[in-house]
Amino acid sequence: MPNGGGDNCSTCRFNQVNLGKADLLPRDGKHEYCTIRKLNIEFPLHTYCSNHQDNNPFLTELPRGFVWADDPQFLRKAEFRSQSSLHPAFFCNDGEIYAGRVPFFNGQRPKLQTEARECAICSEHISPVMSVQNPTATYLCSASHYLSYWLQSAIEARPYRVSGTEYEASLVESIGSLLIRVSLLIGRHGVLTGVDELEFGRGLDGLLAEATCGLIQSRSVHWMTKRAPASLSRRCISLHILWEHVLQIAGREPAKTEKPKKIKKRLQKYQSTLLDVLQSMG
């Protein structure tokens, strides 16, 4: 089975076998282990999370969202059923579920089973199925029904079991407090110094990671912007713009050599973007 992207655990600097380097070092039978989540990595080529350096511009060691496994794509397609307020990264244009990666269930990787079993969502008796322990074995016929069940029952899905209004309100509140923080920084120095800018970048990154339950990453942001339903696309585009700013700040050389005027100009750009985002959600 090919792996579903280079941002898997085998290349992650937080996998203890890579000794803190963003590289695939020889394994020599060493134990693959995530130093952030304290997790044994059973299938490193097929396991993902947003702490991987490709999705974590400031190399934060706090867990960003949940762990993902490849979606067994040979399972059938089924209609998605849920009342939950779903993160736009889960959606396709036509309202079908995005499959490609599925989140772990209560910290466990879903297993694949070839014997026919009854799906907990649609009750069809079918093979193959995905299975999770909750606390007894539960079977799901498709990625859609796996995600429907995950949203209802998984610990990881708790943040999604709020209404869309609550979700939006908490996002608006977080962005508001970040704006206040930025104004305080400007007040302190008159301009934004390189150190302040890094602080701002980290704050923005943390906020986006929190608001998206760790789903903020180049891959999903790009994908969301293209494929989210129309009702969500404006917010997705805003998230995309903010994420681009985070990447710019994180990737930039220390701003010592830059003239304060130039830094100030850039800051004004961040501010107006944040304000735009606030208005787009108002």
Ligand SMILES: [Zn+2]
């Ligand atoms: Zn089903």
